[in-house]
Amino acid sequence: MNYWLVKSEPYVFSYDQLVADGRSIWEGVRNYQARNNLRAMKEGDLVLFYHSNEGLEVVGIAQVITEFYPDPTAEKGDWSVVDLAPYRKLARAVPLKDIKATPELQNIGLVRNPRLSVMPLEAGEFQKILEMGETEI
């Protein structure tokens, strides 16, 4: 089991939209590092869902339901997508400022490389954010 965090601008695609749709293709990644992270995802992996630009908080957990395949929206280039389904909404959203204020979370991509849209998390980091979100899985 691996753990991840993805970012989405909520006015483009929010966690609530994922819940409403039941599942979603995670399309449009055009960054090699983010793509490689997508490709490392395994079915069943859990993915924290972060709202960028607006909200600026981790709002829920998604699950990888289909491992990577070619991005149908890519006209050229070697890009990949996965399919995600909603897993559980956090009881309490975890704001970026709280993450930045938490010593155990100083190494995650949100803090170290704010522009990366798909990033791995250590199990301990994932668990810490769940605790902050008052959520158990």
Place this chain on the structure above:
DNA sequence: GCCAACGTTGGC
């Protein structure tokens, strides 16, 4: 709306 950080592009 600004701007810093980062990634990509393209001229040499």
Place this chain on the structure above:
DNA sequence: GCCAACGTTGGC
């Protein structure tokens, strides 16, 4: 292959 210029992202 280097590096300057440019574009994009995303927090503030």
